[in-house]
Amino acid sequence: xxxxxxxxxxxxxxxxxxxxxxxxxxxxxxxxxxxxxxxxxxxxxxxxxxxxxxxxxxxxxxxxxxxxxxxxxxxxxxxxxxxxxxxxxxxxxxxxxxxxxxxxxxxxxxxxxxxxxxxxxxxxxxxxxxxxxxxxxxxxxxxxxxxxxxxxxxxxxxxxxxxxxxxxxxxxxxxxxxxxxxxxxxxxxxxxxxxxxxxxxxxxxxxxxxxxx
Numbered sequence: 001x002x003x004x005x006x007x008x009x010x011x012x013x014x015x016x017x018x019x020x021x022x023x024x025x026x027x028x029x030x031x032x033x034x035x036x037x038x039x040x041x042x043x044x045x046x047x048x049x050x051x052x053x054x055x056x057x058x059x060x061x062x063x064x065x066x067x068x069x070x071x072x073x074x075x076x077x078x079x080x081x082x083x084x085x086x087x088x089x090x091x092x093x094x095x096x097x098x099x100x101x102x103x104x105x106x107x108x109x110x111x112x113x114x115x116x117x118x119x120x121x122x123x124x125x126x127x128x129x130x131x132x133x134x135x136x137x138x139x140x141x142x143x144x145x146x147x148x149x150x151x152x153x154x155x156x157x158x159x160x161x162x163x164x165x166x167x168x169x170x171x172x173x174x175x176x177x178x179x180x181x182x183x184x185x186x187x188x189x190x191x192x193x194x195x196x197x198x199x200x201x202x203x204x205x206x207x208x209x210x211x212x213x
Contacts, residue, residue: 005161006067007154009075009115013108015157017174022157023166024180031180057084066115071154077112089116091127098133103149105129106140110150113142 014022024030052061059082067074079092091112095105106129113124129138140146171186178184 005072006074007072007157007161009066009073009077009108009111011157012111012150012153013104015160016102016104016107016153018178019156019160020167020169020184020186021178021180023160024184026161027164027166030183054084058082059084066112066119068111068115068118070118071114072158073111073115073154075112075115077115080116087122089120089122089124091116091124092130092137093127094130094132096132098131099129099138103146106146107150107153109140110142110146111154114147114150 008026011022011026014025052059054060061080061082062078064077064080065075066077077091078094081090081092082088083090091109093105093109093112099105109127109129113127116122116124124142127140127142129140130136131138169184169186175181175184175186
């Protein structure tokens with residue numbers, strides 16, 4: 001990647017959730033807290049504040065800064081586990097809620113794995129997602145398919161950053177839980193966009209009126 005603007009790891013999840021949300025946060029520097037994001041911030045703060053430790057042959061390091069300059073990625077992972085006997089690295093991402101039906105969280109985790117691979121020269125085969133609401137850890141295989149999907153999102157985010165543009169609003173049910181809902185105003189802006197499109201369509205179809213002679 002030759003783009004000068006580095007891509008935060010969190011931007012990949014933002015884009016996979018909603019390209020407009022990603023642009024509002026990272027192109028327009030817009031952010032708003034709601035109850036869900038505040039809970040998430042608290043959880044990450046607690047996770048990142050712990051000291052490194054070793055238990056049962058596994059080294060735990062928290063709040064680890066990572067980057068993959070060839071991909072233009074930079075960020076911080078919640079937890080890095082290192083098997084002291086094999087050297088195998090496992091990135092662990094903490095999430096506030098429950099497992100999602102989409103691959104949002106897996107993409108962010110895979111991007112962390114890509115950063116680790118560039119930094120260490122090792123192959124990361126597996127990561128894990130830990131969900132606070134269910135108190136359950138989900139192993140994630142860093143498969144070729146997930147890598148390809150993650151690379152597609154990285155490329156799309158780089159293009160979005162380079163354009164400096166913000167995609168138009170389009171309301172979906174998932175918008176209701178977004179902290180930027182009031183700032184984005186998807187219901188109103190989508191109606192405005194549809195109305196402008198219809199007006200433009202009719203304007204193009206109507207013949208030009210000649211001025212009276």
